[in-house]
Amino acid sequence: MEYPDNLKYSVEHEWLATDGTVGITAFAVEQIGDIVFVELPAVGSEVVATKPFGVIESVKAVSELFAPVSGKVIAVNTSLGDAPETVASDCYGAGWLIKIEPSKPDELLALRDSAAYQAMIAAS
Amino acid sequence: MHQTALVDRHRALGAKLIPFAGWEMPVQYQGLVEEHKAVRSAAGLFDLSHMGELWLEGPDAGRFLDFAVVTAPSKLAVGKAHYSMICAADGSVMDDLIIYRLGEHRFLVVSNASNFETVGAALRERLPGFDVRFDDASMRTSLVAIQGPKSAAILQPFIGVDLSTIKYYSGLETSACGVPVLLARTGYTGEDGFELFTAWDDAAVVWDTLLKAGEAEGLVPAGLGARDTLRLEAGMPLYGQELDRATTPFEANLGRVVKFEKEGDFVGREALAAAKDHPRKTLVALKLTGRGIARTGYPVYLPAAAEAAGVVTSGTTSPTLGYAIAMAYVPPAQSALGTQVEIGIRAQRATAEVIALPFYRRST
Secondary structure, eight states, X not given: OOXXXXXXXXXXXXXXXXXXXXXXXXXXXXXXXXXXXXXXXXXXXXXXXXXXXXXXXXXXXXXXXXXXXXXEEEEEOGGGGTOTTHHHHOTTTTTOOEXXXXXXXXXXXXXXXXXXXXXXXXXX | OEEOTTHHHHHHTTOEEEEXXXXXXXXXXXXXXXXXXXXXXXXXXXXOTTSEEEEEESTTHHHHHHHHSSSOGGGSOTTBEEEEEEEOTTSOEEEEEEEEEEETTEEEEEEOGGGHHHHHHHHHHHOTTSOOEEEEOGGGEEEEEEESTTHHHHHGGGBSSOGGGSOTTBEEEEEETTEEEEEEOOOSXXXXXXXXXXXXXXXXXXXXXXXXXXXXXXXXXXXHHHHHXXXXXXXXXXXXXXXXXXXXXXXXXXXXXXXXXXXXXXXXXXXXXXXXXXXXXXXXXXXXXXXXXXXXXXXXXXXXOSSOOEEEEEEEEOXXXXXXXXXXXXXXXXXSTTOEEEEEETTEEEEEEEEOSOSOOOOO
8 A cells, every 4th residue: 555755644544735635545445445425525614633524435334534634625526526436546646535724834743754654554 | 252263264365354243253355345246246155153043942842933933933844944033022123033944843043143142041031831942053053155146056066955946945954065054045135045054163164165166156255244235225124223122023014024823822912913003113215315325323304304203224325226225214104105305414414215125126
């Protein structure tokens, strides 16, 4: 499984890019299984670090999505409405979820780099 | 946590193991949807060794079961099986069962894993006065199921009976893959298939043989996740969701299972007779016409109503049909086909329509 070096990772298995784009990691994709539904917040809404901002569903179960940092939602990947499986097939690309304008830069310090995130999931 | 005789094989196959009814069980191997579709189109192999196997043997075994459960097992022909339920004196469902008659005075009761202790205790409690021996074989019996349209073709080379002579809901003690088995043409997927009960350690050779032989036919190991979506598409109830101690068979649309015409008293007769025409709720099948997936416990509303009128018992997106389906309890007056309802999915409501069960029926 891949964990690109240019992303930051949360303990809840979301990634954050430098431009504020948020998605879920390859590890999360594997844990969730067949992804069949994604529910995301509206553009303009506020998300709070470590709090749920949406849900992702497999055939079997509902999983919450947790914001890696706080901020305003400035874009939402609406194409996932018709093609939620894109999250599984391209979780770092076309399967992105939302884009955030971070409001608390200090929160970035709580995120892990690729090596630290991989060490965390290896130990879990 | 109990483990089945096949747990190391599940691990080696890459299964995700989860706690289920006190057992560490495979929920999926390569993927739920892939496993589900394999069972619909080819075959799937399931480890169901967590199920309960309870034997009743003795001159009064048939008469005893007629008293202890709601069906009339004494009327079963030897070698046949039927779907049954054990109810409490108040008419509520303690478990749903498959009962096999394997001899004039010998019956096997198969219960849900979550309930085999409850069912065993209830049967023992109902024993006094009957000449019958009770034997809980659950912890020394394994169960491997092969389900799907190619099941018979895959299994046939490893068994000494012509499978075309084994009818649906029949059971036969024979041998397969070189070990003694109770072979049953039963299942919980809506497809043709067989269940093979074996001595605990004998499950390994049955599992290995069928997995290898079936590979070229498209057989895959299938977990409890696929089993749940398969049974839901087939409109089959799951104890703990559609059935429980707050539900009568009539409310679950399973009133036909209760045999009031049988001779003598049976546990729950009086309460069931009183409950027959007075359901407090009715189980319905729902097709979601709005966005989202209904899940167990989500509220069901009549259109625009503020108060919930019912509750979802099972729900998923159907891998075969491609849309979201659910079963739910609603007020009997709102259970007619075509009734429009709304399901509360987090902060939103999704529209749904009452449709006929099953959601999926195999073409034969």
